[in-house]
Amino acid sequence: MSERVKLNTTPSKIDAVGDAWVLNFPRFGAEGTHFHTYGLLTPYFKGLAEGRLMATRCTHPKCPVYHGKGELWLPPRADCPDCHQPMEWTEVKQPEGYIYTFTYVERGGTGLEIETPYYQIDVKLPGVATIVKSYLADRRPIKIGDRVRARFRTGAEATHTCLDLYFELI
Amino acid sequence: MIEFGPGNLRVPKWSRPVYMVAFGTTDYRKRYPEKKLDELAMMAFRMMLEENDLKLDPLAVKGLINFCAYGEFADHFQDQLLCEAKVHDYLGLNLLPNVGVKTGGATGGYTMLVGANTVASGYSDCTLVLGWERMDEVKTWTGNYYIASAACKDFETRLARNYASYYAPMARRFQEMYGVSEEVRAEIAVKNRGYARMSPFSQQPGKHTVKEVLEGEIVSDPLRFLECCAMSVGSAAALLCSEELAYRLTDHPAKLYIAGGTDTLRTGDRRPMRIPLLPHETEKDYEWLYAEMQKQDGRWPGFESFGATRFAAYMAHRMAGVQVPLEDLDLVETHDAFTISDLQTYGDVGLTLYGREQDFITSGECYLKNPKTGKQGKCPANLSGGLLGTMHAVGATGIFQCGEVLWQLQGKYDKFHGDPKMWQRFGKQKPSDWESLQVRNPRRGLAISHAGVGSHVTCAILEKAWGGGAR
Numbered sequence: 001m002s003e004r005v006k007l008n009t010t011p012s013k014i015d016a017v018g019d020a021w022v023l024n025f026p027r028f029g030a031e032g033t034h035f036h037t038y039g040l041l042t043p044y045f046k047g048l049a050e051g052r053l054m055a056t057r058c059t060h061p062k063c064p065v066y067h068g069k070g071e072l073w074l075p076p077r078a079d080c081p082d083c084h085q086p087m088e089w090t091e092v093k094q095p096e097g098y099i100y101t102f103t104y105v106e107r108g109g110t111g112l113e114i115e116t117p118y119y120q121i122d123v124k125l126p127g128v129a130t131i132v133k134s135y136l137a138d139r140r141p142i143k144i145g146d147r148v149r150a151r152f153r154t155g156a157e158a159t160h161t162c163l164d165l166y167f168e169l170i
Numbered sequence: 171m172i173e174f175g176p177g178n179l180r181v182p183k184w185s186r187p188v189y190m191v192a193f194g195t196t197d198y199r200k201r202y203p204e205k206k207l208d209e210l211a212m213m214a215f216r217m218m219l220e221e222n223d224l225k226l227d228p229l230a231v232k233g234l235i236n237f238c239a240y241g242e243f244a245d246h247f248q249d250q251l252l253c254e255a256k257v258h259d260y261l262g263l264n265l266l267p268n269v270g271v272k273t274g275g276a277t278g279g280y281t282m283l284v285g286a287n288t289v290a291s292g293y294s295d296c297t298l299v300l301g302w303e304r305m306d307e308v309k310t311w312t313g314n315y316y317i318a319s320a321a322c323k324d325f326e327t328r329l330a331r332n333y334a335s336y337y338a339p340m341a342r343r344f345q346e347m348y349g350v351s352e353e354v355r356a357e358i359a360v361k362n363r364g365y366a367r368m369s370p371f372s373q374q375p376g377k378h379t380v381k382e383v384l385e386g387e388i389v390s391d392p393l394r395f396l397e398c399c400a401m402s403v404g405s406a407a408a409l410l411c412s413e414e415l416a417y418r419l420t421d422h423p424a425k426l427y428i429a430g431g432t433d434t435l436r437t438g439d440r441r442p443m444r445i446p447l448l449p450h451e452t453e454k455d456y457e458w459l460y461a462e463m464q465k466q467d468g469r470w471p472g473f474e475s476f477g478a479t480r481f482a483a484y485m486a487h488r489m490a491g492v493q494v495p496l497e498d499l500d501l502v503e504t505h506d507a508f509t510i511s512d513l514q515t516y517g518d519v520g521l522t523l524y525g526r527e528q529d530f531i532t533s534g535e536c537y538l539k540n541p542k543t544g545k546q547g548k549c550p551a552n553l554s555g556g557l558l559g560t561m562h563a564v565g566a567t568g569i570f571q572c573g574e575v576l577w578q579l580q581g582k583y584d585k586f587h588g589d590p591k592m593w594q595r596f597g598k599q600k601p602s603d604w605e606s607l608q609v610r611n612p613r614r615g616l617a618i619s620h621a622g623v624g625s626h627v628t629c630a631i632l633e634k635a636w637g638g639g640a641r
Contacts (some may be wrong), residue, residue, distance in 0.1 A: 074325065075439075101346075103390045105332070106389065109313075109314035110311045110312040110314070111331060112315075114328075122473070133329055134552050135329055144343070144346055162329070165327075
C-alpha cells in the first residue's frame with residue numbers, strides 16, 4: 001500500500017458546447033453513453049483542470065441574507081438560492097482549511113475510482129459558507145481540526161470530474 | 171432557505187381528519203426469488219384487507235377504494251419504469267387513479283402523506299397506500315452504488331459510491347461535538363436487532379452484544395457492519411379513510427397526522443440556522459448549545475442534526491397536539507438505517523434536547539422494559555426491529571413503520587408477531603424465547619421516514635381513536 005491515494009480511472013471525454021462542458025459517461029459502451037452537462041458550473045471544472053479553485057458568491061445588494069456581501073459557495077452555484085440572482089465567480093487563492101469531519105472508506109460501491117482505503121474528508125475553508133466534501137491523498141492517521149491544502153489533477157491527469165480536487169495534510 | 175418568511179411556518183390544516191384502519195405486510199428478505207414484485211404487493215394487500223378484523227368483507231372494502239398512492243424508491247433497482255401500473259393492474263384496481271411517489275428513503279412516509287392528503291381534501295374517502303422495493307436484482311456493492319446515486323452526482327457520488335460513507339462523517343462529528351461514546355451507537359444496534367428477533371417479518375434478527383458490534387468489521391469508519399441496514403425486498407400496505415368510513419370498517423381506527431420537511435442533498439451545504447423550536451422548548455434551552463457551537467465552529471443543523479426532521483416534527487407535533495414528546499408519545503419508530511441516524515433523530519423530534527440525544531439511550535427510556543428501572547420505558551423505540559433488524563425495502567419502509575405503530579395502538583402486536591402460524595407462513599419457526607413487545611395501553615406513536623442524509627423526512631403521529639383515546 002502506497003502512502004498516497006491513487007485513482008483507478010481514465011479521464012472522461014468532454015464535449016464543449018458553447019461555454020458548457022458536457023461530460024461523456026459511457027454506461028453501456030459508446031452507444032450507451034450518458035452526456036452530462038456541467039452547465040453554468042463549467043468554470044469550476046475547467047478551473048480544477050487548470051489548478052484553480054473557483055467559487056461563487058452573491059453580490060446582489062438586495063439579497064435578504066447576504067446584502068451584497070455573500071460568502072463563497074463550494075460547490076459553487078450559478079444562482080443565489082436566497083435572492084435568485086446570478087452569483088459572481090471568484091478564485092480561492094491558495095486554498096487551505098481544516099478537516100471538519102471525515103471517514104476512512106474501507107470499501108466503496110461498484111465503479112469506485114478512488115483506491116481504497118482512503119479518507120473522505122469534509123473541509124472547512126475560511127470565507128466559505130458551505131463545507132466541502134473531498135478526499136485526502138495521505139493515508140496516515142488524522143483527526144478533526146487537522147490542516148489541509150487543496151491540490152488538483154491538471155492537464156493530462158485531469159478526470160474532468162469532482163475527483164480533480166483533493167487535499168493533502170499541511 | 172435559512173430564514174423563513176412569515177408564511178413558511180404555517181401549520182398544515184386539513185379539511186377533515188384522516189384515519190388509518192388496516193395494515194398488511196410481507197416478510198422481508200435480502201433476496202426473494204420465490205416471488206415477483208407484484209406478487210409481494212398482493213401478499214401485503216391481502217393481509218391488509220383480510221387480517222385486520224375489518225367489519226366488511228375484503229372485496230367489499232376494496233369496493234370502497236377511491237385512490238392509490240404507491241411508493242417505490244428507485245426505478246433502477248426494479249429495472250422497470252411505471253412499476254406502479256404493473257402493481258395496480260395486478261391488484262385489480264384499474265380504472266382507479268394512482269400516483270407514484272419518490273422521495274428516496276422517505277418514499278414510504280411521503281406516500282403516506284400523499285395518501286393522507288387525498289382523504290383530508292375530500293378527493294377520496296378510502297385510499298390505499300402501498301410501497302415496495304426489490305433490491306436483489308443486483309449484487310450488494312452495485313446496489314450500494316445505485317443507492318449512492320441519491321447523493322449529488324456532480325460532487326459526492328464519486329467520493330464513495332456507498333451511503334454509509336456519507337453517514338460516517340456525521341457519526342464522527344456527532345460523537346466529537348457531544349462527547350458520545352461509541353457504545354451508545356452499538357447499544358442501538360443491539361436493541362433493534364434484538365427486537366427484530368420477536369418479529370416473523372424480520373430480515374436480520376440477532377442476539378448481539380455491544381462488544382460484538384464494536385469489534386465487527388468496519389464499513390466506513392466509525393460505522394461497523396452491524397450498525398448499517400441491509401438491502402431488502404418486500405412490500406407494505408396501509409388503508410386510510412375518512413372518519414365516517416373508518417368507524418364503519420373498524421371499532422379501532424387510529425387518527426393519522428403527518429407532515430414533511432426537507433434539507434439540502436449535500437450535508438455540507440447546510441448553512442447555519444436558528445433552531446425552529448418545538449412546543450416544549452425555549453430559546454433559553456439552547457443558549458448553551460449556540461455557545462458551544464461557537465467554540466467548536468459548529469452549526470445547526472450541520473452534520474449533527476436533521477433540519478428536515480425538525481421541520482416535520484415542528485408541524486406534526488402541532489397538528490397532533492403533542493406538547494412534551496417524551497410524555498405524550500408512547501412509542502416511536504425511527505429511521506435507523508444507521509445507528510447514528512437513529513441517535514440524531516431523538517433531538518430532532520424532541521425526545522431529548524439537542525446535544526443530549528444519548529440520554530434517551532442511557533436513561534433506558536427507549537426500551538420496552540427500562541433496564542435501569544425495570545418498568546416500561548417512557549417511549550420504546552423501534553419495537554418493530556427497525557431498519558437495522560427487520561427491513562428497509564425502501565418504498566415500503568415508512569408505511570411499515572406506521573403499520574407497526576397502528577398494530578401497537580390496537581393491541582395487536584401479539585396477534586401479528588406471536589402466532590406460530592405467522593412464522594410458518596414465512597418458513598420460520600417462532601423462537602422458544604419469544605417475548606411479547608406489546609406496549610401497555612399506548613395512546614400515541616410516532617414514525618419517522620427519512621431520505622438521503624436528511625434531504626426528505628416525514629413525521630407521522632398515530633393516535634388511538636376509540637375508548638376515550640380520541641381527542
